[in-house]
Amino acid sequence: MLALHAAGAPRRRASLAVLGAGVLVAMQLCTLVPPAQAQSSVTALVRISDLHRISRWAYPTYEAAVRASPSPRARTLGHLRFLTGDGQAELYVVLAAEQPLSAAAWVRLELPGRPNGRTGWVPRDALGAFHTVDGYLLVDQRDLRATLFRDGRAIFSAPVGTGKASTVTPAGHFYVMEKLITLNAPLYGPFALGTSAYAPTLNEWPGGGVVGVHGTDEPQLIPGRPSHGCIRMRNADIARLWRIISVGTPIEIT
DSSP states (O other), rough: OOEEEEEOSSSSSSOOOOOOOOHHHHSSSSSSOOOHHHTTSEEEEEEOOOSSEEEEEEBBSSEEEEEEESSSSSSSEEEOOOOOOTTOOOOEEEEEESSSSSSSEEEEEEEESSSSSEEEEEGGBOOOOOOOEEEEEEEEEEEEEEEEEETTTEOOOOOOEESSSHHHOOEEEEEEEEEEEEESGGOOOOOOOEEEEOOOOOOOOOOTEEEEEEEEOOOOOOOOEESOOOOEEEEHHHHHHHHHHHHEEEEEEE
C-alpha cells in the first residue's frame, strides 16, 4: 500500500509485563485435552482465541525465533518482527498456550507471511500483555460482502470488490494488523486496514504483497472482482468500518 499513515499504532512501546490480566481470563477457557491427561506429565494446552467470539493478540518483546513445535530444538519458521512493511507496530494473534502459563511456557500464534495460514510457537515471554478483541470480520467472496460480527450478531455489512481470477484474494483466517489513514492516494480511498494476509500471485507491492481492506476511486466496480487481491469498499463503507473495528480483529475470507 502507498502513502499510508498509521492511526493510533505505537511506534515505540514501553516494557510490557510478561503476564497480563488477559492471561488470567485465558486460563479459564476450555482445556483442549481431557482432565485426566492434563494431570499427567503431558503438557496441557488452553485455547486463547476462538477467532469468532473472543480473540487475543500481543506485541513482541524481542525478535524471538518462531518454532514449528513448542521446543527450542524445533525447526525455525522465522522470527518475530517489531515493525510491519509500513513501519508500524507488528502484532500477533495468539491461538493457544501451554498450561500452566508462565514465562517459560510456549504459545502458538498466527504467523503472517507466505505461505498464508502458517502457525508457530514462541516462548510466552517473547510476547507482551494479551489484548482482547470481540468478534470477527467475514469476507464472503461468493456474495461479495463483508460483515463484522460482535457478540454473535452482525453490526456492519457492506458490498466489496475482491481479486480477479488471475490475481485472487486469498481465502483463510487472518487478522487486522494495522489501521491506516491514506495520504494523497485516491486509489485507496480515505482509510485502509493492513492485514496479515498476503496476495498469492503478486509480491511487488510495498510490504511484499500484503492484502489490504481499503476504499476506492472506482466505486462503480463494487460489488465485483476488480482488484489485484485486496478487498475494496466504497469510501463511505470503509470509513464506517474503520471507526468500529480494532487491530487484532480476526478476518475470515471464504
